[in-house]
Amino acid sequence: MNFTDAVQDIPEITQCLKNGLQALGGNSNKVTVRETRHLKGSVDIDICLLNRYPNKPRWDYVFGYKDRVYYVEVHPADNTRKVREVTAKLQWLKQWRELSAKNLEGLESQSTYHWISTGKTASSIKRGKYLQILAQNGIRGPDSVLNADTVP
Amino acid sequence: MKNLKLTSLGQIPEADITFGDMTVFVGEQASGKSILLQLMKLILDAGDITQTLKKHGFDWQKKTENFLFLYLGEGMETIWNENETKVTVDNADFTPQKALSKRKKTENLFLIPAHRVVTLKDGWPRAFTDYAMSDPYVVKEFSEQLRLLMEAGLGSGERAIFPQEGRMNKTLRDAIARSIYGDAEIRLDRSGLRKRIVLNVADTQLPFMTWSTGQREFTPLLLGMYWLMPSGKTQKKDNINWVIIEEPEMGLHPQAISALLLVFLELLRRGYKVIVSTHSAQILELIWAIRFITKSNSGPTRLRQLLNLKAGTYSKNLTETILNEKTFKTYYFSRQESVVSVKDISTLDAEDPDEAVSDWGGLTLFSTKAADVVTEAVWESDL
Numbered sequence: 001m002n003f004t005d006a007v008q009d010i011p012e013i014t015q016c017l018k019n020g021l022q023a024l025g026g027n028s029n030k031v032t033v034r035e036t037r038h039l040k041g042s043v044d045i046d047i048c049l050l051n052r053y054p055n056k057p058r059w060d061y062v063f064g065y066k067d068r069v070y071y072v073e074v075h076p077a078d079n080t081r082k083v084r085e086v087t088a089k090l091q092w093l094k095q096w097r098e099l100s101a102k103n104l105e106g107l108e109s110q111s112t113y114h115w116i117s118t119g120k121t122a123s124s125i126k127r128g129k130y131l132q133i134l135a136q137n138g139i140r141g142p143d144s145v146l147n148a149d150t151v152p
Numbered sequence: 153m154k155n156l157k158l159t160s161l162g163q164i165p166e167a168d169i170t171f172g173d174m175t176v177f178v179g180e181q182a183s184g185k186s187i188l189l190q191l192m193k194l195i196l197d198a199g200d201i202t203q204t205l206k207k208h209g210f211d212w213q214k215k216t217e218n219f220l221f222l223y224l225g226e227g228m229e230t231i232w233n234e235n236e237t238k239v240t241v242d243n244a245d246f247t248p249q250k251a252l253s254k255r256k257k258t259e260n261l262f263l264i265p266a267h268r269v270v271t272l273k274d275g276w277p278r279a280f281t282d283y284a285m286s287d288p289y290v291v292k293e294f295s296e297q298l299r300l301l302m303e304a305g306l307g308s309g310e311r312a313i314f315p316q317e318g319r320m321n322k323t324l325r326d327a328i329a330r331s332i333y334g335d336a337e338i339r340l341d342r343s344g345l346r347k348r349i350v351l352n353v354a355d356t357q358l359p360f361m362t363w364s365t366g367q368r369e370f371t372p373l374l375l376g377m378y379w380l381m382p383s384g385k386t387q388k389k390d391n392i393n394w395v396i397i398e399e400p401e402m403g404l405h406p407q408a409i410s411a412l413l414l415v416f417l418e419l420l421r422r423g424y425k426v427i428v429s430t431h432s433a434q435i436l437e438l439i440w441a442i443r444f445i446t447k448s449n450s451g452p453t454r455l456r457q458l459l460n461l462k463a464g465t466y467s468k469n470l471t472e473t474i475l476n477e478k479t480f481k482t483y484y485f486s487r488q489e490s491v492v493s494v495k496d497i498s499t500l501d502a503e504d505p506d507e508a509v510s511d512w513g514g515l516t517l518f519s520t521k522a523a524d525v526v527t528e529a530v531w532e533s534d535l
Contacts (some may be wrong), residue, residue, distance in 0.1 A: 080524060122522070127519055128522070
């Protein structure tokens with residue numbers, strides 16, 4: 001199953017699927033892709049699920065590009081406390097997928113998770129325990145932009 | 153030996169250790185790691201130890217305390233309290249008295265002690281009897297084994313002692329050469345009145361005491377590896393199943409420690425069980441990475457990437473063996489005042505609420521604290 005088909009089969013977000021990177025709104029300039037024709041669509045998970053899960057730490061976005069799925073959290077990275085906030089969002093995302101978005105969960109082997117920082121990034125986040133916590137959770141970043149073509 | 157339990161040994165009131173294929177001990181200075189490692193040697197090699205001591209003329213007059221003096225070194229004989237100390241190995245009781253009556257004389261465990269730099273004097277391994285009676289047995293025995301290795305003719309031909317084709321795998325040899333010895337060769341110098349090991353750098357022979365600290369610390373360890381990894385197709389010493397290396401990182405740059413990590417993995421590949429005591433976070437980083445690479449099923453390519461190994465039969469075999477067959481355990485010897493607790497921190501989970509686990513027995517504590525302090529400082533300056 002490809003990204004578009006997967007999202008269209010998930011009732012909670014199917015109506016939020018947008019073309020290209022449109023769902024990222026003003027944050028779309030934080031993501032670069034070389035071949036826009038290969039974009040498979042995007043979803044603003046945070047806004048889309050606001051009414052259904054108002055008090056949960058909702059993850060921001062997901063988009064499809066080529067045969068990969070990119071989960072993007074745009075979040076401040078100015079101090080180490082933000083690491084826990086982002087990992088909490090990832091944990092929520094994975095729980096939600098397990099309960100309500102099995103199709104996306106099925107694309108896990110093609111998925112990567114990215115933290116894009118707003119404002120400046122505290123270099124201390126990329127040291128010691130904090131770096132290990134991000135690595136253990138499979139979160140890449142924080143970076144100021146995501147270049148989807150260079151993700152290994 | 154799969155499990156070791158002990159009560160009241162020196163400053164350790166209680167310990168329960170289950171060994172992996174590789175087991176790592178971390179902890180502050182004087183937290184009992186070395187004592188426990190020497191105890192393991194005694195448990196496995198009592199017959200060989202008593203025979204070796206007798207061979208060199210030592211006599212403990214059938215007194216356990218005297219034997220422990222000779223084995224552990226002066227002042228350490230009191231760590232065993234006959235009324236309080238209890239040790240069980242795989243649920244069977246162990247006592248030094250029982251060990252002394254053992255007839256089995258084969259050696260099962262090879263211990264490379266932390267004091268290894270003292271084993272080479274003027275570029276030649278010291279003999280067992282060259283040490284004081286009060287020096288620990290494990291130092292004397294390691295030194296003697298190196299001496300016998302050299303006496304057997306290592307480096308006596310035209311070939312260098314290191315690097316030497318046929319000794320160790322080429323990948324390992326190249327990594328050690330690159331990070332520890334550069335373009336220099338370790339050679340046997342027979343030009344003087346006494347043989348000695350020298351470092352040959354651009355046709356200049358440097359005596360042992362002029363080498364870098366890391367080279368002096370590593371060379372006895374390298375010779376120990378020669379003993380454990382015989383030349384030719386022999387994978388391992390038949391009778392030796394355990395290898396203990398105390399603080400292998402001493403004097404080494406992180407890049408050289410990376411070469412050392414390969415040495416551990418090669419020992420594991422050859423079928424040895426490895427125990428390392430260390431103050432290096434890099435060694436735990438390897439085990440942490442192996443744990444999560446295994447957990448994520450991402451395969452041997454990632455491990456190869458971490459170790460800077462080129463694709464090939466050897467690296468495939470090494471990484472697959474490590475990821476598919478080997479288990480890893482880590483214990484933290486935590487000293488509070490004069491009492492030590494021994495804790496299993498094998499998950500090395502950076503998110504664990506127990507800081508002993510998440511800070512890897514204190515090894516990443518300062519790095520994390522520095523990150524916290526810098527974050528707070530930057531935060532304040534922004535306000």
